[in-house]
Amino acid sequence: xxxxxxxxxxxxxxxxxxxxxxxxxxxxxxxxxxxxxxxxxxxxxxxxxxxxxxxxxxxxxxxxxxxxxxxxxxxxxxxxxxxxxxxxxxxxxxxxxxxxxxxxxxxxxxxxxxxxxxxxxxxxxxxxxxxxxxxxxxxxxxxxxxxxxxxxxxxxxxxxxxxxxxxxxxxxxxxxxxxxxxxxxxxxxxxxxxxxxxxxxxxxxxxxxxxxxxxxxxxxxxxxxxxxxxxxxxxxxxxxxxxxxxxxxxxxxxxxxxxxxxxxxxxxxxxxxxxxxxxxxxxxxxxxxxxxxxxxxxxxxxxxxxxxxxxxxxxxxxxxxxxxxxxxxxxxxxxxxxxxxxxxxxxxxxxxxxxxxxxxxxxxxxxxxxxxxxxxxxx
Numbered sequence: 001x002x003x004x005x006x007x008x009x010x011x012x013x014x015x016x017x018x019x020x021x022x023x024x025x026x027x028x029x030x031x032x033x034x035x036x037x038x039x040x041x042x043x044x045x046x047x048x049x050x051x052x053x054x055x056x057x058x059x060x061x062x063x064x065x066x067x068x069x070x071x072x073x074x075x076x077x078x079x080x081x082x083x084x085x086x087x088x089x090x091x092x093x094x095x096x097x098x099x100x101x102x103x104x105x106x107x108x109x110x111x112x113x114x115x116x117x118x119x120x121x122x123x124x125x126x127x128x129x130x131x132x133x134x135x136x137x138x139x140x141x142x143x144x145x146x147x148x149x150x151x152x153x154x155x156x157x158x159x160x161x162x163x164x165x166x167x168x169x170x171x172x173x174x175x176x177x178x179x180x181x182x183x184x185x186x187x188x189x190x191x192x193x194x195x196x197x198x199x200x201x202x203x204x205x206x207x208x209x210x211x212x213x214x215x216x217x218x219x220x221x222x223x224x225x226x227x228x229x230x231x232x233x234x235x236x237x238x239x240x241x242x243x244x245x246x247x248x249x250x251x252x253x254x255x256x257x258x259x260x261x262x263x264x265x266x267x268x269x270x271x272x273x274x275x276x277x278x279x280x281x282x283x284x285x286x287x288x289x290x291x292x293x294x295x296x297x298x299x300x301x302x303x304x305x306x307x308x309x310x311x312x313x314x315x316x317x318x319x320x321x322x323x324x325x326x327x328x329x330x331x332x333x334x335x336x337x338x339x340x341x342x343x344x345x346x347x348x349x350x351x352x353x354x355x356x357x358x359x360x361x362x363x364x365x366x367x368x369x370x371x372x373x374x375x376x377x378x379x
Contacts, residue, residue: 013122014118014119022339027366031358045271046267049268054264057263060255061086062239070239078209081242086240087247090238095225096123099223100129101127101253111151111159112132115133115167130155132151132156136348139305145180158191159184168308168315174212180210191210192223193221195207198224199228200228203309205310218243222241230272286312293364297316297355300371301372302320302375312356315349316353338371340353340354
């Protein structure tokens with residue numbers, strides 16, 4: 001048979017090996033998915049759209065009203081963008097891929113704050129780019145600005161920011177975002193700002209957009225979506241917003257591939273952006289779980305983690321157990337019946353494990369109990 005694209009030999013599938021559904025008796029701390037149903041007003045809006053027969057082709061970048069609704073939503077975060085400079089994509093991951101396609105050429109280097117969500121690495125490699133993993137500070141997982149500056153070369157084209165962060169749970173300070181913008185200005189870099197967890201912030205630091213600072217808007221592509229904050233992971237709805245020239249390139253990516261997201265989902269996405277009570281209730285629930293889960297994780301022998309500041313993840317250091325992260329994750333599944341993700345699946349994640357607390361309080365407590373019993377027994 002003919003040869004395949006050689007790029008695929010260098011690309012993994014992220015957490016896939018440790019996300020496979022286990023047997024029913026296993027507690028899962030792996031899936032980054034809210035354990036809530038999509039709010040009923042959103043579901044009803046999609047149903048009503050189907051009843052109206054809204055199942056035909058429509059505007060490629062997304063309906064005018066939805067793009068304007070996203071523009072108004074972004075304005076709450078000091079992101080001033082015209083509705084015509086918004087593209088609705090089939091998921092935040094697709095929005096990220098479009099953004100990278102718009103700005104990355106083969107050989108370009110892209111800075112990632114390591115450990116970084118694995119899909120960034122894979123997308124960059126798919127496009128012939130070179131991911132440069134720059135370790136963050138420990139133990140708080142915040143950016144090491146000096147290390148990032150030292151990583152810049154003549155080939156550096158962009159930096160990816162994800163705050164609140166997956167997998168670390170860190171939320172970068174306003175000063176840190178300012179410094180990242182300054183770095184991008186000094187080195188003439190694009191900023192890809194993945195704000196998917198922007199509504200899920202628990203500490204003093206709030207989500208801060210690079211658009212908030214002089215020099216930020218003209219070089220920032222803002223990527224987000226409905227999956228996490230609105231419990232709409234399976235709806236596959238995301239957005240890209242940014243400077244007109246870059247968004248015109250993104251529109252071309254969409255028109256040449258997906259055409260547009262499902263027509264009948266667009267009115268539902270508009271409704272979602274109007275909700276407050278339902279969204280706040282979900283966020284409050286995660287905030288409460290965070291405190292209990294963090295205390296439980298730090299009670300485990302040989303395990304420690306900083307307090308997560310946003311999203312719904314804890315990245316814990318298991319080196320004190322005498323096990324590697326792969327050994328810990330494998331044995332925790334086999335012996336404690338608890339599923340976690342080993343950090344070494346991400347560059348810079350050795351001896352760390354990622355755990356999601358987007359599951360019920362009962363499962364969180366039971367999972368902690370099982371892990372504690374197991375670790376005490378083997379030691």
